[in-house]
Amino acid sequence: MFSRKKRVLIEIILVFCFVFAIIIGVAIGLAIATTKNIQATEKIGEYQPALPSQVLDRNGELITEIFADEKREIISIDELPKHLIYALITREDQKFFEHHGFSVRGTLRAAWNVLMGNYFSGGSTITQQVAGQLYADRTKITLRRKLRELWYALQLERSLTKNQILELYLNREYFGHNTYGVEAASQFYFGHSARDVTLAEAVMLVIQLANPARYSPIKYPERVKKLQYEVLQQMVNLGYVTKEEANLSFQKFWNEYDPTRSNIASAYFENESKAPYFSEFVRQQLEEMLYGSLDINRDGFIIHTTLDLDYQRAAREIMDKGLKKVNETYQANTQQRLSFVDKQFVPLVDILALSFDIPEIRAVNAQQLKNGMDDFEKNIAPVLDVLALMFDSEEINFIANMAHAQKAQEAKKTTVEGALITIDNNTGHILAMIGGSDFTVTKLNRATQAKVMPGSSFKPLYYSAAISSKKLTEATLIYDAPVVFWNEDGTPYTPSNYMGRWEGPVLAWYALAHSMNVPSLKVLDMIGFDTAINRASRLLGITDPEQIRKTFPRKYPLGLGIIGIAPIQMARAFATFANEGKEVEPLAITYVEDRRGNIILEPEKELRASQKREGENIQILSPQSAYIMVDMLKRVVKSGTLAWSRTTANDFDGMPMAGKTGTTQNWSDAWTVGFSPYMTTAIWFGFDLPGNSLGINQTGATAAGPLWAEYMKKIHEDLPIKNFQKPDSGLTEVKVCRKSGLLPTEECSEGTVDLFFLSGTEPRRFCDLHSFEKKRDEQLMERLKRAILTEDINIDYRLPEIEENILEEYRLDSELEESLKSSMDGNPLLD
Structure with missing residues (x-):
């Protein structure tokens, strides 16, 4: 063992060798630095700090920021107040503007600490700290790391100005609570930009640089208060501020200090999105587009989206109110049922x-x-x-x-959940998106990911195929009565209407407007499953054959919406009608810029190019057929299941509207999907898990319809009134008898209605239904008169015999006659 004197001598020799090595290293470094531009200089120009990506709405308003663990915003040194720079110099490196990248005293002190086995701190200049962050592992306490820092510090001093080094430092360093850079830190701690920090706030920020976990003003206010005062007094001693300025700023800071803030607060958890479901939808889409080559959490993209935050706020307000009301009604219904069970069966x-x-x-x-x-x-x-x-x-x-x-x-x-989505009819831009009641509880986006049954709101999809086939017109007479449909597997299906009511012969437009089940299934039967499924899948955007097979069962309940689809799919289908039959592809991202403002992705431009290449293939149905569907769905709003909702919205202040309601079996789901000439909105209410009921008093018309109407009125307030685009040719508007659908005569006592037809399918016969009824009534009255005039009054209540040629015109076809003979109970799907 060495004696104490020998150990001291050895330590002195080692220190001397270390200092000598540093001097030689510095000298060599200076020589090389003056003659050769090494790798460090190149890396400095390439350095990009982690930045969150910003998601903007279509008007440039910030929706949210996307980042993983580093919340940072870049700010220029020229924008920062001088007292912030002075506070930094006072606290971290008082000789910053005098040295050439390192402090001899600090370096020797650090070397001694390393040799003694102690953690060294306070020996690095600001330049060395930047060099260490960029080019060395500051978690390692070794002489090798210290020499590496020193070397690169010299290169930084040679390549950058003092202000550039300060800017790099202030934008890179960690300030605690998941904030990186002085701008993000100021926004987090004080709620405003670093441009506007007070003297005391500036000192509080620079204190965080040494040890943010120990000196957090949120966790340890009393501890950091003392240190803040000391730094302020140092600034006074150095002549940066007056004593009065320091004291006033200190007192003001603590007079306004909020002690109630959670001590687990962080920038990550306080990053609230104004549209969380949409923001997550955008993030997922962007990650797919980038294919892992770039990092959305760190690369500082500017993501320009289609969302309109004004519409989004209106949607959130409407859905919050709607979910509250629907849940309250559901709870009341449940309590009523339980009370009945307790009383009767317990x-x-x-x-x-x-x-x-x-x-x-x-x-x-x-x-x-x-x-x-x-x-x-x-x-x-x-x-x-x-x-x-x-x-x-x-x-x-x-x-x-x-x-x-x-x-x-x-x-x-x-718990009743809900979803809302609004898209532009022409561009497919997603303008508003509500995916549920609370994003913090579950991130399931019911607007895009839920697979729920659309009920009767599905009917227009295959009605449109029947219109295109020319087998159906708005004026087609369909008999509403009990009937049995036979599925392809030989099983019977017996639907019924709401409350089991039957209306007899009705026109097709009326059957759709009042959501009548049997007439709708007869329309499905008229065109067949293949035609119906082909049209529905195209409108919903389902192209994969296997997915089509799984989604659409070849059974008659299909016609009543017994399939699983998402609200965004229903919105695009209905928007196609308003878009003159052309396909509408929902779009969330228009283009993406990198941190320098260069456009790196243009999803909308790519979509338009793809649609142009598709040519006529994007025309799902003709403009004429689409306009007829618009007309039929306008009648739903005017006199059908959405008529009451229209009234509550004051007739939308004159803006034309069209739509359809939907309610599934056992009142499990409630829908309204509708559109104006501008945009389409789908609203759904239901449960995340099947097997529950909203209640008989919560249908598409009563739960979703009024909210849809109120929302659509709100978002159209500042838009000029315009009509749906009507094709210049290929359509014929005809006034028909409201009862028979034929050309009216003066005997059509129940009124007329103006309907649209594909040219060539309009009725050409005059209505003789009422003349038949009149002749029948006249013959009956004549027989009654003759009977009354006889001595023995013998009234025959049988209908009079009608001439064979009159009966022939009104004879039912054999299929309808057979269907009327069957009367089986079915479960109604309501609207």
């Missing part, structure tokens, strides 16, 4: 349980269990959460997580 069940000694089925036991679970969730689960956090116990964590999982699963069954 006593009987309890008697059976006691009589046969089966305690497990006692209703009182079930109620006690439910009450116990409710009490656990309300009073015990929150305590478990706190205990789990305090003691990090796996057992407590397991119990708490199980309790929350059970509650979440139950909520999916008993």
Whole structure:
């Protein structure tokens, strides 16, 4: 073992060698730096700090920022107040403007600490800190790292000005709470730009650079308050500010300090999106477009989107109100049903349980269990959460997580959710998107990802195919009566209408406007499954043959919307009608810029080029057929299932509207999908898990319809009124008898209606239904008169015999006659 004197001598020699090595290294570095531009200079120009990507709406308003762990905003040194620079120099490097990249005293002190095995700090200049961040691993406490920092610090000083080094430093350094760079830090801590920081705020920011975990003003206000005062006094001593300025700023800072802010706050968690479901939709799409070559969280993209935040705010307000009302009504309906069950059946069940000694089925036991679970969730689960956090116990964590999982699963069954999406009819731009009640609870975007049944709102899709085939017109007479349809597998299907009512012969436009099931299924039967599925899949944007096969069952319930699709698909289908039959592809991103303003992606330009290459293939149905569908759906709003909603919206202040409601079996889903000449909106209410009912009083017409109408009126307030585009040729408008659909005569006592027809399909016969009825009535009256004049009054109540040629014109076809002989109960799908 060495004696104490020898050990000291050895340490002195080592220090001397180290200092000598530094001097030689510096000298060599200076020599090389003056003669050769090395790799560091090249890297400096290439350096790009991590930046969040900004998502902008179509008017340039910020929707949100996307970042992983570094919240940063770049700001120029010229934009920062001088007292911020002075505070930084005072705290971190008082000789910054005098040295050439390193401090001899600081370097020697750092070397001594390394030799002694101590952590060294405070020995690096600002330039060395930047060099260390860029070119060295600052987590390693070695002489090699220190020499590397020193070398690159010299290169930085040679390549950059002092102000450029400060700008690099202030935009790169970590300021705590997931904020990187002085601008992001100022926004997080003080709620305003670093351009506007006060003297005391500037000092508070630079204090974070040394140890943000220890000196956080949110976590440790008293600790950092003392240090802040000391730094301010240092600035006074250095002549940067007066004592009065320092004291006034200090007092003002703490007088306005908010002590209530959560001590776990961070920029990541406080990054609130104004449209969270849309922002996540955009993020997912962009990641697919980038193919992993770039990082949306760090590369600082400017993402220009189609969203309109004014429409989005209106949508959020409408859906919040709607979800609240629909859930309250659902709860009231549920309570009413439970009260009925408790009153009628609970006593009987309890008697059976006691009589046969089966305690497990006692209703009182079930109620006690439910009450116990409710009490656990309300009073015990929150305590478990706190205990789990305090003691990090796996057992407590397991119990708490199980309790929350059970509650979440139950909520999916008993909480009404909803979705709304608005798209531009011509461009497909997504203008508003609501994917559910709360993005923080579940990120499932029901507007784009949910597969829910559209009910009767699906009917217009195959009606349009029937119109295009010329087998159906608005004036086609269809008999609404009980009927049996036979599926391809030989099974019967017997639908019925709302409340089991039948209306007899009705025109096609009326059947659609009032969402009559049997006439609609006869339209489906008229064109066949292949034609209906082909049209529906194209309108919904489903192109994969296997997906088409899975989505559309070849059974008659298909005609009543028993398929799984998303609201965005229904919106694009209806927008096609308003877009003169041309395909509408929903679009969220118009173009993307990199941090320098260079356009790197243009999804909209690519889409338009693709549509141009497709040519006539994007024409799903002719403009004439599309206009007839618009006319039929306008009648839904005027006199059908959306008539009441139209009234509540004051007739949309004159703006033409068209749409369709939909309600699925057992009132599980409620829809309204409708459009103006400008845009289309789909609204859906229902449950995340099947098997529940909104209630008989919550249909598409009553739950979704009024909200759709209120929202559409709101977003059209500043738009000029215009009509739907009508083709110049190929259409014929004809006035027909409202009852028969034929050309009217003076005997058509029930009025007339103006309908549109594909040219050549318009009616050419005059209505003789009313003349037939008149002749029948006249013959009956004549027989009654003759009977009354006879001595023995003998009235024959049988219908008079009608001439064979008159009967022949009104004889039902054999299929309809057979269908009228069948009368089987079916479950209604309501609107």
